[in-house]
Amino acid sequence: MLGTGLRDVAAPFLPRPFSIGAREDDGRLGFLVRVFGAGTRRLSAVKPGDELLVLGPLGRPFTLLDEQSAVCLAGGVGLAPFLFVGAEARRAGREVRIVYGERSGDRVFDPKLIRRITGIDPDIRTEDGSLGRAGLVIDDLDLGDRPQLLACGPDRMLRACADLALRHGLPLQVSVEEHMGCGVGTCQGCVVLSAGGEWIKSCTEGPVFDAGELAWRT
Amino acid sequence: MLGTGLRDVAAPFLPRPFSIGAREDDGRLGFLVRVFGAGTRRLSAVKPGDELLVLGPLGRPFTLLDEQSAVCLAGGVGLAPFLFVGAEARRAGREVRIVYGERSGDRVFDPKLIRRITGIDPDIRTEDGSLGRAGLVIDDLDLGDRPQLLACGPDRMLRACADLALRHGLPLQVSVEEHMGCGVGTCQGCVVLSAGGEWIKSCTEGPVFDAGELAWRT
Amino acid sequence: MADLSQHLLGADFQSPVLLASGTCGYGEEYAGLIPLDQIGGLVTKAVSVEPRPGNPPHRVAETPGGMINAIGLQNVGLERFRAEKLPWLRKNLRSARVLINVVGHSAEDYGSVVSGLDEDDGFLGYEINVSCPNVKDGTFFGTDPSALSSLVAGLRSRTERPLVVKLTPNVPDIGLYARICEDAGADGLSAINTFPGMLVDVEARRPVIGNVSGGVSGPAIFPMGVYLTWRAAEAVSIPVIGIGGIRSGNDALQYILAGASLVQVGTALFVDPSAPVQVLEEIEEYMERHGIERLADLVGALTIPDRD
Amino acid sequence: MADLSQHLLGADFQSPVLLASGTCGYGEEYAGLIPLDQIGGLVTKAVSVEPRPGNPPHRVAETPGGMINAIGLQNVGLERFRAEKLPWLRKNLRSARVLINVVGHSAEDYGSVVSGLDEDDGFLGYEINVSCPNVKDGTFFGTDPSALSSLVAGLRSRTERPLVVKLTPNVPDIGLYARICEDAGADGLSAINTFPGMLVDVEARRPVIGNVSGGVSGPAIFPMGVYLTWRAAEAVSIPVIGIGGIRSGNDALQYILAGASLVQVGTALFVDPSAPVQVLEEIEEYMERHGIERLADLVGALTIPDRD
Numbered sequence A, B: 001m002l003g004t005g006l007r008d009v010a011a012p013f014l015p016r017p018f019s020i021g022a023r024e025d026d027g028r029l030g031f032l033v034r035v036f037g038a039g040t041r042r043l044s045a046v047k048p049g050d051e052l053l054v055l056g057p058l059g060r061p062f063t064l065l066d067e068q069s070a071v072c073l074a075g076g077v078g079l080a081p082f083l084f085v086g087a088e089a090r091r092a093g094r095e096v097r098i099v100y101g102e103r104s105g106d107r108v109f110d111p112k113l114i115r116r117i118t119g120i121d122p123d124i125r126t127e128d129g130s131l132g133r134a135g136l137v138i139d140d141l142d143l144g145d146r147p148q149l150l151a152c153g154p155d156r157m158l159r160a161c162a163d164l165a166l167r168h169g170l171p172l173q174v175s176v177e178e179h180m181g182c183g184v185g186t187c188q189g190c191v192v193l194s195a196g197g198e199w200i201k202s203c204t205e206g207p208v209f210d211a212g213e214l215a216w217r218t
Numbered sequence C, D: 001m002a003d004l005s006q007h008l009l010g011a012d013f014q015s016p017v018l019l020a021s022g023t024c025g026y027g028e029e030y031a032g033l034i035p036l037d038q039i040g041g042l043v044t045k046a047v048s049v050e051p052r053p054g055n056p057p058h059r060v061a062e063t064p065g066g067m068i069n070a071i072g073l074q075n076v077g078l079e080r081f082r083a084e085k086l087p088w089l090r091k092n093l094r095s096a097r098v099l100i101n102v103v104g105h106s107a108e109d110y111g112s113v114v115s116g117l118d119e120d121d122g123f124l125g126y127e128i129n130v131s132c133p134n135v136k137d138g139t140f141f142g143t144d145p146s147a148l149s150s151l152v153a154g155l156r157s158r159t160e161r162p163l164v165v166k167l168t169p170n171v172p173d174i175g176l177y178a179r180i181c182e183d184a185g186a187d188g189l190s191a192i193n194t195f196p197g198m199l200v201d202v203e204a205r206r207p208v209i210g211n212v213s214g215g216v217s218g219p220a221i222f223p224m225g226v227y228l229t230w231r232a233a234e235a236v237s238i239p240v241i242g243i244g245g246i247r248s249g250n251d252a253l254q255y256i257l258a259g260a261s262l263v264q265v266g267t268a269l270f271v272d273p274s275a276p277v278q279v280l281e282e283i284e285e286y287m288e289r290h291g292i293e294r295l296a297d298l299v300g301a302l303t304i305p306d307r308d
């Protein structure tokens, strides 16, 4: 969670959840923030030297399974956690692919930077075909080595990934997005529906779930 | 009135009234802002190129009387309007004195800058004597030429000025300070008590009043 | 071109954005700053039978995301309003609609203002203020069901002009009061007035506001205003005017989708006098983007999920 | 050294700052972030007889200067609370005081929770929540004078422990409800709970909140909370706990000067979990600067100007 602190009661009042995008050896953290509404606009106005309140790391992260390759399916700013996953995988000597989709080429996060952080050349898709391959992250995937799938992106993309995983019988982890209050499990604000029909907290029990743990409402 | 606009709904939400401190020939305006609370803190964070909402000039300014010299009595940031008055007087070839008091020397606005803006060497007083003469703006004034008095500063200073003016039979204009809403006379928020016992609007009928127009409650 | 006009209270409003009572004086003061005759209209500062002196300062102060005011309904009184203020409105507002905000200590007071104005030209109707938290008996009519009912019925018998009742947010069930007004003959409702609030100067250990407490307005009350407008609009079939914390087209659209036929902009004027024009432009932009031809199609057009 | 302790509800509170119900879970979740045993205490999430599943998402959203929540009182229910949550509180909070927030559909429900817990250790007393805007019957007891009176009297007969009633802000005269609680045997009052509010997603033309409406909290409601605390404290002689939008020592002091004996910090915890400690330090700094030895000397120490 990132915020600008108690004294800055503006429209962006609550901290917002963010994935850790990078961890430098000297302890600095990197976040990939896409300006969307009031909260991210406020955060993007932060200058070097300004103080931010950071509460974290929180919740359950993506986990790489032993003895299996991994394909990260990133929709838009859903790329953020995979920068971290990619860099950690490199440290651990594991092989990971990143398939990264955006609506159009002008929204694509610099592939050179992705490479520098993770050592991975992303497989880029755009819906309008203006950069990389035309199409969605789930189109024309090479799943020959039966990899585990990790997905982060908009709801309808996660659904499509769940279908894909089901069809191919592949394990899938998804990172879900829900409005958060506290980020630490006290407020019960961030719930998603479990496969068993219960509301479960995405801040502590997630945000990453095995696809099978969740109810995929249609 | 200065504000940071509709989208910046923070604790500093309402615009605050400010005196025009300087007017450049190219049309730029200067404001002297002392950081006091949330509103001035927000304004002081403004960077070159940022947009401010300016509504003004509003209300009744200080007026120099013909055929009479003038002494400006400035308490703290009450100096601001006298930078403007001083500069205008110089343009008009009029002679004006500025007596400027602060609690202590570290709070004094740079006398060289006052000189540059107004052409006047201010007579500086500090309560603790750490700069200029020790004492208040009303102490040891040379009123031999029976000048008109102009005063801007905290309430208790204005009261002392009113006493002084009364004792010496000198005309006094004071700039009063009251919380404002609209600044243009619609909200009735900014009233002060008139000598006749009515609430009158300081944004349109003031903020500068002849001392005799006001009720000086004790 | 999106059609932003609305027909209600027996009149055409060229735009759904009005200026709220108490924040635009009697119009004149904002004339140079706001193109008054291009907006939907304005509601005057409250008018009472006798002039009221108002409360001691401070009368306004800032609160988190809003402000508190305790003006005390300072106003020039019925006679000077008729002589000095109404002529200006009559002359200068030709397309914008004027509602006169009316206040009183007793039902008789309210009646005298309405009867005293009814023959004059230059305004459409009345907004009956039964909800001012800044005078001692200000919310009595707004919170007492039988007093409210007989006040509205009494005024109904005195005028054929549109009667809009401005509701107080300070009740457990605003729908009840909305229905009382409708049943007693009101033509419309305004929701909402301010919430009572207070600030303390901890250094002086005194209330910041001269009148001790005042009414809280501005963005801080926005979600309450949307909720209460929704509840009021659900309860009645007369039109509701949405008020509280509006400063953007998105804000106004939230009220309209929740059931407001018109909206009023108040505190935001102090922050930026161009607020009403901005709100209007943003509504227009939304309608064009969504291909909505008539604003009326958006009123109450909210999908409420099934609840058990 | 300023003495920040307070004696009330038959107990010593080492500090006047408590954590508000629903914003600190059952304590455990914040244990690593807040030095719980150094603050005044905490109020648990509401406990009902049966577990409640709660409302669909979104359950929280931001509003100008505040937030809206519609959790729907999701909680583990009486039995799991006794088995899983209370033991942790008993073990870990030795100097901080625990109040259990109680909620129910009927007077019988409330009674069952109180009777079911009364023999257990690990808490001081109850905060009776008659003011939750997020469940259908949540504010019924808080707005109906006779239901409130018999609810409180009924609970009084079931327990000797301190009974604090948490008032709803949604009434024309909070003093009336405060007196009803006092007369029925309450030992203290909490003021206030959230204000009903609503947000609309104008693109989807749906309410943002799954439950349509929810409760507004945070700085936006601060001036209302101070006012209602003042009014409640004026009306009764039992202690009042001030709640609503507190995020600094200055905020807390405004409540205390208006008559609050203790305060609760809620939404501010989400913005910064160190809020309660900061509030405490700032109160201490104020007392030292003003040479005030006992916090109790500040409670209600507001000079109200003469009014006619």
Ligand SMILES: Cc1cc2nc3c(=O)[nH]c(=O)nc-3n(C[C@H](O)[C@H](O)[C@H](O)COP(=O)(O)OP(=O)(O)OC[C@H]3O[C@@H](n4cnc5c(N)ncnc54)[C@H](O)[C@@H]3O)c2cc1C
Residues within 6 Å of the ligand: A012, A014, A015, A016, A017, A018, A019, A020, A031, A032, A033, A034, A035, A036, A037, A038, A039, A040, A041, A077, A080, A081, A176, A177, A178, A179, A180, A181, A207, D060, D061, D062, D063, D208
């Ligand atoms: C686990 C997780 C990880 C994320 N990681 C990233 C990341 O790495 N980079 C990135 O750019 N974005 C990330 N997001 C999304 C991010 O948290 C913001 O929600 C998003 O960027 C839009 O926020 P905003 O404040 O700009 O938009 P706003 O317009 O302010 O918010 C959009 C809408 O959502 C509501 N809302 C948003 N956040 C909250 C909240 N916390 N509580 C209540 N209401 C809320 C607002 O009320 C508004 O209605 C992540 C989200 C989650 C849940």
Ligand SMILES: Cc1cc2nc3c(=O)[nH]c(=O)nc-3n(C[C@H](O)[C@H](O)[C@H](O)COP(=O)(O)OP(=O)(O)OC[C@H]3O[C@@H](n4cnc5c(N)ncnc54)[C@H](O)[C@@H]3O)c2cc1C
Residues within 6 Å of the ligand: B012, B014, B015, B016, B017, B018, B019, B020, B031, B032, B033, B034, B035, B036, B037, B038, B039, B040, B041, B077, B080, B081, B176, B177, B178, B179, B180, B181, B207, C060, C061, C062, C063, C208
């Ligand atoms: C005519 C006039 C000219 C001024 N000229 C200058 C100048 O040139 N330079 C300068 O530094 N200051 C000037 N001031 C004072 C300035 O407007 C601010 O009030 C002051 O600087 C403190 O504001 P703040 O927001 O920092 O403090 P805050 O702590 O935000 O405000 C202090 C208290 O006053 C209240 N308050 C302050 N302003 C308002 C308002 N407009 N409406 C409602 N409540 C309010 C706040 O609620 C708070 O309780 C002038 C004031 C007036 C009336």
Ligand SMILES: Cc1cc2nc3c(=O)[nH]c(=O)nc-3n(C[C@H](O)[C@H](O)[C@H](O)COP(=O)(O)O)c2cc1C
Residues within 6 Å of the ligand: B181, B187, B189, C020, C021, C022, C023, C044, C045, C046, C069, C071, C073, C101, C129, C132, C166, C192, C193, C194, C216, C217, C218, C219, C221, C243, C244, C245, C246, C264, C265, C266, C267, C268
């Ligand atoms: C300074 C001020 C004065 C007001 N005076 C009146 C009034 O005379 N009559 C009335 O019905 N409402 C009055 N109101 C309430 C507004 O008309 C409006 O209902 C309220 O401010 C909420 O809208 P807002 O948040 O857009 O300001 C006043 C509000 C303010 C801020």
Ligand SMILES: Cc1cc2nc3c(=O)[nH]c(=O)nc-3n(C[C@H](O)[C@H](O)[C@H](O)COP(=O)(O)O)c2cc1C
Residues within 6 Å of the ligand: A181, A187, A189, D020, D021, D022, D023, D044, D045, D046, D069, D071, D073, D101, D129, D132, D166, D192, D193, D194, D216, D217, D218, D219, D221, D243, D244, D245, D246, D264, D265, D266, D267, D268
């Ligand atoms: C997420 C959330 C959940 C809440 N749950 C409860 C509850 O279970 N019982 C209760 O009495 N109040 C509940 N409240 C209300 C708070 O205890 C408090 O009265 C209110 O939030 C105002 O204080 P604040 O502005 O400091 O948050 C809840 C508030 C929030 C924000």
Ligand code: FES
Residues within 6 Å of the ligand: A179, A180, A181, A182, A183, A184, A185, A186, A187, A188, A189, A190, A191, A201, A202, A203, A204
């Ligand atoms: S965000 Fe509060 S419980 Fe998850």
Ligand code: FES
Residues within 6 Å of the ligand: B179, B180, B181, B182, B183, B184, B185, B186, B187, B188, B189, B190, B191, B201, B202, B203, B204
């Ligand atoms: S500030 Fe509104 S009338 Fe003066």
